[in-house]
Amino acid sequence: MLLTGEGRLSVDGVVMPRFFLPGDARLGLSFWQLSPGNGMQRWMDEFFALTDRIQEVLEHLQGRAAEAVYAVGLSNGGNQVRFALERSDRYVGGLSWNSVLWSAEHSLLRNLPQAVEAMQTGEPELLQDLGFPPDVRGESGSSLYAKNFATYWVVTAWLHAMFYDPETSIPYGDVADPAPSEKWNGKIGDWRIERSPKILERISKYAHTGNIRAKMIDLASEYDHLLPPKMHFYPYGAMVQSAGKGALYRSEVIPGAQHVDAWSEDPEYPAMRPGHPRALEAFEELVRWVEG
DSSP states (O other), X not given: OEEETTOOOEETXXXXXXXXXXXXXXXXXXXXGGSTTOOHHHHHHHHHHHHHHHHHHHHHHHSSOOSOOEEEEETHHHHHHHHHHHHOSSOSEEEEESOOOOSSSSSHHHHHHHHHHXXXXXXXXXXXXXXXXXXXXXXXXXXXXXXXXXXXXXXXXXXXXXXXXXXXXXXXXSOSOSHHHHTTTTXXXXXXXXXXHHHHHHHHHTOOOOOOSSEEEEEEEEEOSSSOHHHHTHHHHHHHHHTTOGGGEEXXXXXXXXXXXXXXXXXXOTTOOOSHHHHHXXXXXXXXXXXX
């Protein structure tokens, strides 16, 4: 929700912190994700509850239950697909696309704050060492690193850091004051996951395991500069193999694709390709794989 002037969003009597838009301190974003009691367990509970409710509605309308239920998700939605197939037998298969990996070793918070710092200090050459794909230059010399930094990296790092950090977290009940989170506006490049052991404890409690119970197709975009495949895709495939579930897992990197398909259709970057057509094909392949 975009708030202007003195407008403040309150949830259950708690004032939500604002992420102030760069260049205009009068405009701020408040996120439902940072509301009271909205921890990782709630994400999973709501995903399963939604599945169950849809099943009930379909059975009421059709007179019989669905024959097959699939989980499909993009980005943090893909993270929930992975969780769902690891923790529930509700689904016969799953399609995960450009997904977040949450573990003690790999997460958004392992590389995004450092990426923000590298851009703020004028050192984009450090980004590939952090696991990011190479930069892509546009027809006019523009940079996908710079575009992601301006649009996604700062706000995504801030949002997830404020979610987990015990000095700022309203979802986990550590504080009921927006001020600690708002103080990190403009400074998230200095934040590090090691600042409190509670951060890793919270992530580890719901960390992905790779121990999937149903067939999964996992897709990643070659030029995903928000969730780099080296951090979020290849390590998850290794987890699946370590869990002995390789026979249930297929994975693919989509050439030339980004995290955001609309950007792949930007004439400034003619070499880029959208990933959505391949994701649709992959779902059809998943259904054939599962249902024969």
